Amino acid sequence: MLDEIQKSAEERMQKAVEVLRRDLTSVRAGRATPAMLDKVTVEYYGSQMPVSQVASVNSPEPRMLTIAPWDKSMLGEIERAIQKSDLGLNPNNDGAVIRLIVPALTEQRRQELVKQVRKMAEEARVAVRNVRRDANDELKKAEKAGDVSEDDVRRGMEKVQALTDRHVGEIDKMTVAKEQDVLEI
Template structure:
């Protein structure tokens, strides 16, 4: 494997880590309704765990309301149970044709808890990014030891990995700041 391939592979790993962080943060509840809250909730659909969005039409017609209209009426109870079992802390209102989820105003204490969770998720992602950097640097040093690359190439590759790491960590900080602002917004 050459250095360029190594750098490309590690950048892809870092990008996947950031995408995972974005997905995780999207499911954290803020003061306004967002259909992404339901991304992690699955229901049993003919024996297969299936995301709610694949068995129902999910929309946010108002800033504090999410509506769920299943394509099959018999799914109403399953969806309602899945929401109650989830960690969202929402009470579904089932009227026989659709489920309404009213998003209550977050308390100051809950906002702070959510903000801490955002920080923790972001920090976990940074750790993953740093581990990717460490593994890449180890691979570069092994290549240098085996005389596959020169010492100068090794130093340059390690500098490039560090620049990439710094760039991705800065991006994580920006994502975190944006989500914390969203969570703390009244």
Template sequence: MLNEIKKDAQTRMNKSVESLRDALVKVRTGRANTALVDHIKVNYYGSDMPLSQVASVAVSDSRSLTITPWEKPMVSAVEKAIINSDLGLTPNTAGTVIRINLPALTEERRKELTKVVHAEGENAKVAIRNIRRDANNQFRELLKEKEVSEDDVRRSEEEVQKITDAAIKDVDEVVRAKEQELMAV
């Protein structure tokens, strides 16, 4: 029972770190990345579809993305979805190809994005600590029900703390790497 709780905590902490990685991919660094537009939904004949399901997205160079809708009538819908997104980018359309040029980031904008990255990292750490608390509460419940000994609970709490420390270290590394990527000119 204790091992199951520890494995569950480990799995949930790893998912928190992966969720942080996914969230940080969306933070624009001035380099083109297809993941920047992954979350954009396009109105496709009355239903909202992810951009990747109505068009091909490619990186044409370090500062621009090329989006080619699979159907000609979808060009205007894709363009509209990009304009309405939270990216603040302006698409340029040439026939059936949509180009998005990513402007260089200013020093001020880089510092703002660094703060966003740190806030995301802190949210991930809070989630990890909550997972640790949940695991420790489960251990104490087992102790109350006299299913395990105090020594087992203490050992298990120490192991969960080690897992937590490793997960928080991973979060710090992810945040540090993204910060370096942001500050590179």
């Protein structure tokens, strides 16, 4: 029973870390990356799909993305979706390929992005702590039900705390790395 609670907590903590990792890839640093378009969706045959599933997205230069849709009729739809997104980029459509020029970040915009990264990291830390709280509650319920001893509950809580510390440390490392990436000129 204790192992199940710990395994469940670890899986849920790992999911929180993975969500943060995926969210951080969408934060624009000084370079253009295809991951910037992960949250941009277009309507394709009646359903919303990410741009990367309807087109080839490449970064031929550090400040440029090219989007080559597999279906040329999707050019206008992709262009509109990029304009509606919160990326702040203007697509250049030449009839075959869409080019996105990523402007250099101003110092003020870099500071805003750092705040955004820190907010995402704090949300991930809160998610990990909530998992810890849930696991500890389950351990206490098991003790009250008489399924496990007080010593086992204490050891279980210590293991859950160790998991929490490890995952929060991983979140902190990712946050520092992304902040340095954003502040790099």
